[in-house]
Amino acid sequence: MLEAKLQEAGLLKKLLDAIKELVTDANFDCNEEGINLQAMDNSHVALVVVKMESTGFKKYRCDRPMPLGVNLASLTKVLKCAKDDDTCTLKAGDGLDSLNLVYEAKNSDRIAEYDMKLMDIDAEQLGIPDTDYDARITLPAAEFTRIVKDLSLLGESVRIEVNKEGIRFVSDGEAANGSVLLKPTDGKVKIGDDDEEEEEEKEDEEDEDEDSAKAKKKAKKQKKVKKESNDDVEMNGDEENGNEEFTAKSDDEGEDEKEDDEEESEGSSKKRKKASSSKSKKPAKKAKTKKDDDEYSGGVDIAMNQHVTLTFSLKYLVNFSKSSSLSDSVQLMMSNDVPLLVSYSFESGYIRYYLAPKIGDD
Amino acid sequence: MLEAKLQEAGLLKKLLDAIKELVTDANFDCNEEGINLQAMDNSHVALVVVKMESTGFKKYRCDRPMPLGVNLASLTKVLKCAKDDDTCTLKAGDGLDSLNLVYEAKNSDRIAEYDMKLMDIDAEQLGIPDTDYDARITLPAAEFTRIVKDLSLLGESVRIEVNKEGIRFVSDGEAANGSVLLKPTDGKVKIGDDDEEEEEEKEDEEDEDEDSAKAKKKAKKQKKVKKESNDDVEMNGDEENGNEEFTAKSDDEGEDEKEDDEEESEGSSKKRKKASSSKSKKPAKKAKTKKDDDEYSGGVDIAMNQHVTLTFSLKYLVNFSKSSSLSDSVQLMMSNDVPLLVSYSFESGYIRYYLAPKIGDD
DNA sequence: TCCGTAGACG
DNA sequence: CGTCTACGGA
Incomplete structure (x- = not known):
C-alpha cells in the first residue's frame, strides 16, 4: 500500500517531461524511503535515475517495497490533467494493478481522480x-x-x-x-x-x-x-x-x-x-x-x-x-x-x- | 588578414536573419573601409547590398581586400551560438579557407570560438x-x-x-x-x-x-x-x-x-x-x-x-x-x-x- | 509565444 | 494510415 501526497503536481510533470522522450516504460520503485526510478533509455545507451525522497512529500506512506510499472506516455497524459499547483496524491494498493492519482486544487474546490493501469516491467535495479x-x-x-x-x-x-x-x-x-x-x-x-x-x-x-x-x-x-x-x-x-x-x-x-x-x-x-x-x-x-x-x-x-x-x-x-x-x-x-x-x-x-x-x- | 571586433553579435545575427532567406551564399568583401556584401537573391530578381563600415566596429583591421565566401546557412548556425550582447570577433587569415568567430560574454567568463569553412564564390561586384x-x-x-x-x-x-x-x-x-x-x-x-x-x-x-x-x-x-x-x-x-x-x-x-x-x-x-x-x-x-x-x-x-x-x-x-x-x-x-x-x-x-x-x- | 511542418510511433 | 510529439520559423 502506497500513499504519497505531493504538494505540487508540477514536480512530477516536470520529471516526466524530462524523461518521457528517453524512456517509454519504467518502474517507480516505492519503498519507505521514497520513490526511485531507474531505467535505461530506449536504445540502451543512457541510464536515467530519479529519486524522490519521502521527505519531499506532504504525506508519505509505503508499507512495503512495491515496484509500479508505468507507461510514461500514459502517466504523462494523466499528469496533463493536473494543474502545476494542484496537490497530487498517488495511491496504489498491494494487489492492484493500477495507480490512483488524485489532484486537488489549492482552494480544494476541485478534486480530480484518475486511475492509471500499471504494467509488469522486469527491469532489474542496477547498482x-x-x-x-x-x-x-x-x-x-x-x-x-x-x-x-x-x-x-x-x-x-x-x-x-x-x-x-x-x-x-x-x-x-x-x-x-x-x-x-x-x-x-x-x-x-x-x-x-x-x-x-x-x-x-x-x-x-x-x-x-x-x-x-x-x-x-x-x-x-x-x-x-x-x-x-x-x-x-x-x-x-x-x-x-x-x-x-x-x-x-x-x-x-x-x-x-x-x-x-x-x-x-x-x-x-x-x-x-x-x-x-x-x-x-x-x-x-x-x-x-x-x-x-x-x-x-x-x-x-x-x-x-x-x-x-x-x-x-x-x-x-x-x-x-x-x-x-x-x-x-x-x-x-x-x-x-x-x-x-x-x-x-x-x-x-x-x-x-x-x-x-x-x-x-x- | 582580417580582424574585426563587433560590440554586439546581435547586429550580425539580425543582418543574417534579414538576408538568409533571400541568398544562400555570398562574399563578405572586406577591405580597410569595412565589410560589404552584395548578392543577387537566389532567383536573381532582387539585389541585396550590405555595408558595415569599419567605424562601426570596436576594433577593425584589414590589411588588404579579401572576399570571404560564406554559406549563409552555416554562418547563421554559427551565429545562433552567440548571445545578442556577446562581443563577436571575426578573424580570417590571408591564406586560410576558414573564418574564425570568437564570442565573449559581457562578463567574459564564457568564451566561445568557432571556425567556419569558407568557400570560393565567383560573384562579381556590381556597380x-x-x-x-x-x-x-x-x-x-x-x-x-x-x-x-x-x-x-x-x-x-x-x-x-x-x-x-x-x-x-x-x-x-x-x-x-x-x-x-x-x-x-x-x-x-x-x-x-x-x-x-x-x-x-x-x-x-x-x-x-x-x-x-x-x-x-x-x-x-x-x-x-x-x-x-x-x-x-x-x-x-x-x-x-x-x-x-x-x-x-x-x-x-x-x-x-x-x-x-x-x-x-x-x-x-x-x-x-x-x-x-x-x-x-x-x-x-x-x-x-x-x-x-x-x-x-x-x-x-x-x-x-x-x-x-x-x-x-x-x-x-x-x-x-x-x-x-x-x-x-x-x-x-x-x-x-x-x-x-x-x-x-x-x-x-x-x-x-x-x-x-x-x-x-x- | 504560438503556429505549422516534419518525423516517429501505434 | 492516422495520431501524437518534437522542432523550427514567424
Whole structure:
C-alpha cells in the first residue's frame, strides 16, 4: 500500500517531461524511503535515475517495497490533467494493478481522480557505485542547455575537456567547428583531493591514485553480485577490467550507505574547499546536494583531480538538458573512460543521467 | 588578414536573419573601409547590398581586400551560438579557407570560438549608380512591414503610387482589394528639386528633367565598363535603353565620389527642405544616412520630383521588411521604370534591397 | 509565444 | 494510415 501526497503536481510533470522522450516504460520503485526510478533509455545507451525522497512529500506512506510499472506516455497524459499547483496524491494498493492519482486544487474546490493501469516491467535495479569523479563541475543549468544546443547545431558529438583552465566543450562539424570554454566563476579550478596532480591522464587502467583505486575497489565489491544482464552492456565498453559502472545489485541497500560514510570522513581530511565540496563532492549521495538551488549562486564551479577528456553524443546531452526546469544548476561528473553523470537536484530528490563516452573517433 | 571586433553579435545575427532567406551564399568583401556584401537573391530578381563600415566596429583591421565566401546557412548556425550582447570577433587569415568567430560574454567568463569553412564564390561586384530618385519616402519600418504583410494576404503584387497626396500601396486580389495611403506626417509632400512639376509623368524615356538626365548620364558613364554579366540581366528589363541600374564596376571608386560632390552643391541650391534632403537625398552615398535612427522621429516623410507608380512583388517586399529589426525607419526610393531601393540604415552601415518593378499587368 | 511542418510511433 | 510529439520559423 502506497500513499504519497505531493504538494505540487508540477514536480512530477516536470520529471516526466524530462524523461518521457528517453524512456517509454519504467518502474517507480516505492519503498519507505521514497520513490526511485531507474531505467535505461530506449536504445540502451543512457541510464536515467530519479529519486524522490519521502521527505519531499506532504504525506508519505509505503508499507512495503512495491515496484509500479508505468507507461510514461500514459502517466504523462494523466499528469496533463493536473494543474502545476494542484496537490497530487498517488495511491496504489498491494494487489492492484493500477495507480490512483488524485489532484486537488489549492482552494480544494476541485478534486480530480484518475486511475492509471500499471504494467509488469522486469527491469532489474542496477547498482550504481558511488564513484569519486576526477572532475566535478557545477554550472547554471541554462548555460549547459545553451552550450549543448549550440554545439548540436554543428556536430553530432562533443568533446568535454576539464583542465586547469576550466571546462571546454568542443564539437567538430561539417560546416564549422565550435569550442566553448567556461572558466570557474571565482577564477580558480579546485585541483585534486589526493597527492597526485599529473599533467596528462591515463588512457587506461594504470591510474592507481587514491580515489580511483577506491572506486574500483567498490566496483569490485559490487561485482560479486553482478548478474549477466544486458542492460548495462552498452554502458560498459570494458566489461571485464574491473571498471564496471553499473551492476545489478543485491537487495541489501546498506552497502552503499556504509561506503558513503567511509568516504565522508576521508573527504573531510582532504584539501577540498568547503564551498565546493558541499556542492559537488558527493554527487551520488542523497541529501548532499539537496537544496542546491537555494544556495546556488549562478556561477561555475570546477573541482578536479586530474585532467579529463571525454566525448559524448550531443543528442543525449540535449535531451538531458530538458531537466533544466527542475533546477537552476546542473552537476557534471566525469572521470576518464567512465560514463558521464549529469545531475539535477531539486528539493528532496534528483534526476540523474549516465552516459557512456564515445570511444575512439566515432 | 582580417580582424574585426563587433560590440554586439546581435547586429550580425539580425543582418543574417534579414538576408538568409533571400541568398544562400555570398562574399563578405572586406577591405580597410569595412565589410560589404552584395548578392543577387537566389532567383536573381532582387539585389541585396550590405555595408558595415569599419567605424562601426570596436576594433577593425584589414590589411588588404579579401572576399570571404560564406554559406549563409552555416554562418547563421554559427551565429545562433552567440548571445545578442556577446562581443563577436571575426578573424580570417590571408591564406586560410576558414573564418574564425570568437564570442565573449559581457562578463567574459564564457568564451566561445568557432571556425567556419569558407568557400570560393565567383560573384562579381556590381556597380550601383548613385541614382537620384524621383520619389524618396521615409517611413517607420514597422509601418512598412505591416503594410506589405497585410497586402500580401490579398494579392501577389502591390502597386505603389507616390503623388502629392502621399504614398499609396494598392493590391488587387481574388477575394479583396486593398489600398493603404500614408500621408506625410507634416502634411506636405516635398515636391521637386527641379523646375518641372508636371501632373502625369513619363511612361518611357521622355523625361529629361535635370536630375534624371544627370542620372542617365551617370549610368552611361558607368556603362563603359559594363561587362556581359548574367547577374544583372533580370534586373534590367531594358538592357539597351541607357537605363541600366547595375553594372559590373571598375576598381575605380573615385568616380562615384566625384558625382556625389557635384550633386550636393546642386541640391543645396534647390528648394528641398534641409531635413528631408539630409535624410533621403543621397541614399546610395555612405555616411549620409548614418545614424538615421538617432534622429528619426517616427513620422512619414515624402519628397518627390514627379509622380511615380510602380508595381512590385509583395513576396520580396515582405522579405525585405525582415530588416526592421535593424532600424526604426526605412527609406523607399523610386523612379519610374527603375528598380525600387529599400534601405535600412543602422549605426555605421546599412542594408539595401533593389527590386525591379513588374512590367505590364503580371 | 504560438503556429505549422516534419518525423516517429501505434 | 492516422495520431501524437518534437522542432523550427514567424
